[in-house]
Amino acid sequence: MLTNVLIIEDETRMREVIIMLLSDMNIKFFEAADGAEAIEIFENENIHLVITDLKLPQKSGMEVLAHVKENRSEVPVIIITAFGSIDNAVTAIRQGAFDYVTKPFKEDRLRSCIKKALQISHLTFEVKHLRQEIEGKYNFNNIIGNSPEMCDILRMAGEVSKTDTTVLITGESGTGKELLSRATHINSPRSKGPFLPVNCAAIPSALLEAELFGYERGAFTGAQQRKKGKFEMASGGTLFLDEIGDMELDVQSKFLRVLESHAFERLGGDKSIQADVRIIAATNKDLEKMVAEKLFREDLYYRVSVFPIRIPPLREHRDDIPLLSRHFVQGFSKAFGRKIPMLSDKVLEMLVNHPWKGNIRELKNVLERAMILSKGDRITRRHVVLNETHEKPFSTMNIDQIVSLLIHDYRVGIEELESKCITFALERSGNNVSQAARMLGLSRATLRYRLEKMGLPASAKN
Ligand SMILES: Nc1ncnc2c1ncn2[C@@H]1O[C@H](COP(=O)(O)OP(=O)(O)OP(=O)(O)O)[C@@H](O)[C@H]1O
Numbered sequence: 001m002l003t004n005v006l007i008i009e010d011e012t013r014m015r016e017v018i019i020m021l022l023s024d025m026n027i028k029f030f031e032a033a034d035g036a037e038a039i040e041i042f043e044n045e046n047i048h049l050v051i052t053d054l055k056l057p058q059k060s061g062m063e064v065l066a067h068v069k070e071n072r073s074e075v076p077v078i079i080i081t082a083f084g085s086i087d088n089a090v091t092a093i094r095q096g097a098f099d100y101v102t103k104p105f106k107e108d109r110l111r112s113c114i115k116k117a118l119q120i121s122h123l124t125f126e127v128k129h130l131r132q133e134i135e136g137k138y139n140f141n142n143i144i145g146n147s148p149e150m151c152d153i154l155r156m157a158g159e160v161s162k163t164d165t166t167v168l169i170t171g172e173s174g175t176g177k178e179l180l181s182r183a184t185h186i187n188s189p190r191s192k193g194p195f196l197p198v199n200c201a202a203i204p205s206a207l208l209e210a211e212l213f214g215y216e217r218g219a220f221t222g223a224q225q226r227k228k229g230k231f232e233m234a235s236g237g238t239l240f241l242d243e244i245g246d247m248e249l250d251v252q253s254k255f256l257r258v259l260e261s262h263a264f265e266r267l268g269g270d271k272s273i274q275a276d277v278r279i280i281a282a283t284n285k286d287l288e289k290m291v292a293e294k295l296f297r298e299d300l301y302y303r304v305s306v307f308p309i310r311i312p313p314l315r316e317h318r319d320d321i322p323l324l325s326r327h328f329v330q331g332f333s334k335a336f337g338r339k340i341p342m343l344s345d346k347v348l349e350m351l352v353n354h355p356w357k358g359n360i361r362e363l364k365n366v367l368e369r370a371m372i373l374s375k376g377d378r379i380t381r382r383h384v385v386l387n388e389t390h391e392k393p394f395s396t397m398n399i400d401q402i403v404s405l406l407i408h409d410y411r412v413g414i415e416e417l418e419s420k421c422i423t424f425a426l427e428r429s430g431n432n433v434s435q436a437a438r439m440l441g442l443s444r445a446t447l448r449y450r451l452e453k454m455g456l457p458a459s460a461k462n
């Protein structure tokens, strides 16, 4: 594997010496004479190791070290220090530097230090990569569910993953939108390319533009170096636009232009850059409603919803709850190094009947807590702590939300609902049929007919 090493040293001669000394090591060198230049390179290239002098003309080696540790802490940084200024090197090591070498270089010392650093750096990269591969975490096989609803979704995602088509995944919070997006990428011809998520809700609109399209040095106050945007970095891969419903209207227009032309410019730049990127977007908002309310651009809506996939809330595919529960319990057992405990029938029944406002994420959390509480080889009702069912008080809900709550959560049928409404109206009117009928928007005769049908005595006053 070719290794990318960034050397930061203001003396050209010194850089040449290092490069010459390491010329047999299968390394691609990137050179910078100052910290600011170095950070720009670091931001735009996949650097595996940094070697830096501490004293530099503008941005110091310590600042470079801080930047690396903050942004990609797995990259080792080796400090070059002048003989006799070991104190600085020690401070740097405390701040996370891997090691230091003193000038003038002793060839052996420099080589062995770099070899060690690279071993560790490669190991970290490899472990990261292997872990993902072994777990096969984002494979469709790891999306659990064999209800007709989930089977349909997996079939659709399987088909669309073979293409470059833009996908819009909708569903309540915790239904698995990100999981499905990642699986769609992993099973696509772009799987070797990056999968880059951008959370449109977490980033303020002004920064979101910079995050998506990148910027040139000096594009705005604080833009000290050129930075590639996510669009550019995702080239050859997939850009996952999470919470797209939260994207502000001005960013929406810019984004629409990119989708139409497949090209964009960095902020403060005029060079047009081609984007070879597949878009998967997700939201828990009702985009059609937002379009009607002029909160989401209609033209953008049609662009992103070329292939919409709606993941239903968990309460609409309760058949999957036992399977999902066993899957999570197995996962936690492995992680905790424990035998897989049994889930009692009562527990499964409780889990199947819970309203699951937080969907699959909530189920997963409940089972993690249950595993911790149970300790033994059985999870019983004692170990399962379910959250209160209402996130919102009734008074803040609209009629659709109330109906959804009654039908999905309370599982009230139409007849029960009718009888409850009638009983309520009669109680409120002090058993006055005419008043109760008015309250219910029915004629007196109709109410009497319904009372009879329900087997209730129509013995009320008028
Ligand atoms: N079908 C599934 N099988 C297995 N695990 C699942 C499934 N769906 C979701 N999960 C797990 O549930 C958790 C939540 O999923 P994810 O983050 O994809 O949801 P989301 O819809 O993106 O949520 P949010 O809207 O809150 O961002 C994750 O730990 C995920 O691995």
Ligand SMILES: [Mg+2]
Binding pocket: 177, 178, 242
């Ligand atoms: Mg998500």
